Amino acid sequence: MVEAGQTRKRRRRTQSAPTVADVARLAGVSPMTVSRVINREASVVEATRDKVREAIRALDYVPNAAARSLAGGRQSRIALLHSNPSASYLSEFLVGTLQEAGASDAQLVVEHCAGGESADVLAAKLDSHRVDAVLLPPPLCDDAALLAVLRDRGLPMVQIATGRAADFAHAVTIDDERAAHAMTRHLLARGHERIAFITGDTNQTASALRLAGYRRALGEAGRAAEPELVVEGDFTYRSGLAAAEALLARPSPPTAIFASNDDMAAAASAVAHRHGLDVPRQLTIVGYDDTPIATTVWPELTTIRQPIQDMARRGTQLLIAAIEAKRLGKAGSVRHECLDFELVLRESDGDRPRD
Amino acid sequence: MVEAGQTRKRRRRTQSAPTVADVARLAGVSPMTVSRVINREASVVEATRDKVREAIRALDYVPNAAARSLAGGRQSRIALLHSNPSASYLSEFLVGTLQEAGASDAQLVVEHCAGGESADVLAAKLDSHRVDAVLLPPPLCDDAALLAVLRDRGLPMVQIATGRAADFAHAVTIDDERAAHAMTRHLLARGHERIAFITGDTNQTASALRLAGYRRALGEAGRAAEPELVVEGDFTYRSGLAAAEALLARPSPPTAIFASNDDMAAAASAVAHRHGLDVPRQLTIVGYDDTPIATTVWPELTTIRQPIQDMARRGTQLLIAAIEAKRLGKAGSVRHECLDFELVLRESDGDRPRD
């Protein structure tokens, strides 16, 4: 009879991808050292590090995310709460988040969150998904009740593009005030004197900031904002239609209209055409956000572009760091970061018409 | 001296979530049985199954996805390739895909894919991400070269909303021909006789199907499509503007315009307003796709809604099944599925004006 050591090895792996062990063998080190190289730990001498990197390249090794998070006990799960009807915003946002989440092997849970929903229902949802942190794009980032619920549960969260960052939440924003200021300055530079402004929904904190930027630029140019040139909107196309009609019905209408978002700018453009006005020859119209409608309508809108993907990516990073910190029992300071916007010049703005 | 069994147990778990072992203990069964219940395996008697389910509920147990995919050796990674400028489509698509991927613990990789990119570059990207299957929303679903590359690499793929399903790829579609037919019938039912049609980009397979549906409905109503009422567009707002101008400049203009997507319908609506026409009182305009612009413009567009989330979900399911089948060495037959569309009635369609 053969010896007992003959126990048939049960194999489950078939032909799959290389593992740390394979890399370690090729590099002549232990698997642990490979792990350390992968995780960029300091305590590996450069020579060893190079050997390992070489082996990784040779084998075309990619770490197994599942094994990492299982062994590391990490397992970050981030919820993206959205109530936002703006699908384009969401999709850019998702792409940014997914990139970052993929890189840090965090899992993303996307949850639609109707405004009226009770806090308990929401909390139950988050619990059942074992959510560790929450990403809040607008307009949810400004929902005080929601923020409070999350804070009470001790969940790290990040407000994206809010105008009023809570002191217990991370935030990634652009400077709406400065962006609106820059756009207004641009219009002034093109010679416009009667510049109208269509405001956004007053419930969203960013709206006030945009108006403030507009006002400041006018003030700096030595002229006050004429009250009759500031019309209230609520970010909808419909409200833009009404606002533009009101503006163009004035005895001395503006030569430029700055709308607080692209939907309202597109509406203003439609109204202008209905009035037989040539955009931008006779009337300049600019928007804000650079959503798809900005490049859909004709002429394409000059607007302010927010780096949505970057904001999402950065927000996700902050959350992952926060989860890590929380796990280690550290407090982890709250960060408020401000990214750069971009003034996108297209075809809807022109010089002040000579009358 | 104490016995050797006294070896200090190294503990890594701290206070984390319940595991199969916890559930098993509570239910009085083995962990394996719990696993079987979770995976809905047949070989567990109803009584046992109930005990386990009860314990799961009591402990509020949620399986650890990382451990499952590590142990199960599954690890599906699905790439979503997109080149599509329509962000709204993408975001709905992403939400559907993420739901399904989350449920089956598959990982999603989102890759933007410029049209001109060489096949090698793309293939390298997919390899480096260890992609197991590919999701192809329009317009990439119609890219024959791309499809060929993927087929040659033996990757399962699913074409979403294509008009021409490849015999080597899965496909999830709606019946574009039937949808266009339904919309045209709706217009006929409202009394319209001169119904114009703005076509889509002829490179996308769905375009021809939509035109065909329109033609069939007219034919069934005993009238041929008048060639002068069919104008070519390419899915852009700009092309819709030109097409609508051409149509309304006709000696006897149409009383209804059916555009092959919402962007062009919105453009037609803008042109109508510029011509002083009341929509829908004097001119009916309908679109296709139910993208956000349909509800942004005023009046809101009557259109055809595709169940994008469902299509994404179903497509993802097909891929996961295909990956599984491939892993087991089975061929796995290619499936072409057709989901239901929805005719969304809003405010842009009306009865034929009495002249």
Added chain:
DNA sequence: GGTGCTTTAGTTAGCGCTAACATTACGGGC
């Protein structure tokens, strides 16, 4: 009553990685 089959449940080992500890190598101070 024994043989063989099926159905249900349990055991064991291991997926790929890394935390925690162990070891080795080396340098400096007395």
Added chain:
DNA sequence: GCCCGTAATGTTAGCGCTAACTAAAGCACC
């Protein structure tokens, strides 16, 4: 020379789950 400290690497065990096997129980049939 010896001890100790530090830096670099190795060893061991285990994260939570499930594939693959084993065992037990039930049943049919000769």
